Amino acid sequence: EPEVTQTPSHQVTQMGQEVILRCVPISNHLYFYWYRQILGQKVEFLVSFYNNEISEKSEIFDDQFSVERPDGSNFTLKIRSTKLEDSAMYFCASTDGGGWGRVYEQYFGPGTRLTVT
Amino acid sequence: RKEVEQDPGPFNVPEGATVAFNCTYSNSASQSFFWYRQDCRKEPKLLMSVYSSGNEDGRFTAQLNRASQYISLLIRDSKLSDSAIYLCVVDKGGGFKTIFGAGTRLFVKA
Numbered sequence: 771e772p773e774v775t776q777t778p779s780h781q782v783t784q785m786g787q788e789v790i791l792r793c794v795p796i797s798n799h800l801y802f803y804w805y806r807q808i809l810g811q812k813v814e815f816l817v818s819f820y821n822n823e824i825s826e827k828s829e830i831f832d833d834q835f836s837v838e839r840p841d842g843s844n845f846t847l848k849i850r851s852t853k854l855e856d857s858a859m860y861f862c863a864s865t866d867g868g869g870w871g872r873v874y875e876q877y878f879g880p881g882t883r884l885t886v887t
Numbered sequence: 888r889k890e891v892e893q894d895p896g897p898f899n900v901p902e903g904a905t906v907a908f909n910c911t912y913s914n915s916a917s918q919s920f921f922w923y924r925q926d927c928r929k930e931p932k933l934l935m936s937v938y939s940s941g942n943e944d945g946r947f948t949a950q951l952n953r954a955s956q957y958i959s960l961l962i963r964d965s966k967l968s969d970s971a972i973y974l975c976v977v978d979k980g981g982g983f984k985t986i987f988g989a990g991t992r993l994f995v996k997a
Contacts, residue, residue: 801983812990813931813974818983825983861930873919873978873985878930 772796774879776862782885783852791847791882793862802845803863803876804837806830813861819845820868852886859883888913891977893988900995904965908973908991910958916980920951922960923974925990931974934960965995 775794783789795802804816818825819837836848845864849856860883863876893910900906912920920937935942937949937958948961958975975988 803983803985805987813925813987815984815986820983826979828984859928868983873983875921875933875936876985877933880930 774862774864774877776860776879776882778882779880780883780885782887785854785886786851788848788850789852789884791849791860791862791884793845793847793879794843795845795862795864796866796877797843799864799866799877801825801865801868801874802837802839803865804847805861805863805878806858807861807881808858816847816860849884852884854886857884857886890914890979890986891975891988893973893975893991895989895991897992897994900965900993902965902967902995902997904995905961905963906965906993907962908960908975908993910960910975910977910988912956912958912975912977912986914977914980915953915956917956917977918980919978919985920958921976922947922949922958923976923987924971925974926971931976931987934973962993965993967995967997969993970995 777792802819807813817827817831838846859881861881862879865874865876867874922934923931925931937951941950946963950959972990974990
């Protein structure tokens with residue numbers, strides 16, 4: 771069964787450093803998402819991406835964050851100048867469709883646990 | 888009113904019990920509705936989409952009431968393996984953003 775993969779599974783970084791979280795979505799999927807989940811809290815939408823551009827982003831997704839699809843398979847989230855409060859689990863998700871304002875079923879990767887010290 | 892609101896639980900039920908979870912959403916323009924489950928420190932896994940006509944998948948039944956902006960999930964004949972957090976997910980209406988509820992925790996005991 772096709773699955774979304776994410777690397778690394780755990781990333782430890784020092785405050786102020788830049789990190790890149792990597793995701794490989796399911797191969798025929800077209801819409802990609804990043805979410806974060808702070809320990810003990812709910813899953814929060816960060817950004818959606820389609821056709822090589824951001825479709826929608828949340829208030830959390832400020833200039834500190836960026837996304838990229840550098841090739842036909844990877845989808846990355848870059849966090850610049852990390853802060854302690856960026857410590858969270860970051861999930862990537864993908865879906866094979868969408869449109870007319872409707873979100874299709876999303877399939878999630880196993881997540882990257884980011885720890886900022 | 889929260890965008891997506893769920894009863895946090897926890898629900899503690901014996902094996903074989905029937906349990907129902909409720910979820911309300913605030914945006915009447917929302918069009919996509921889902922139930923996911925999340926095990927401890929794992930990713931959300933799609934349980935089922937929710938349609939106006941209601942849908943069933945084995946022991947799981949989901950219902951949507953657009954007029955009341957309410958979604959439900961019914962689990963029949965609970966198994967130990969059903970123990971998890973159940974997440975109600977709704978799109979924000981007119982875009983590619985999804986909003987997760989805080990989840991309802993279920994414990995099924997032998």
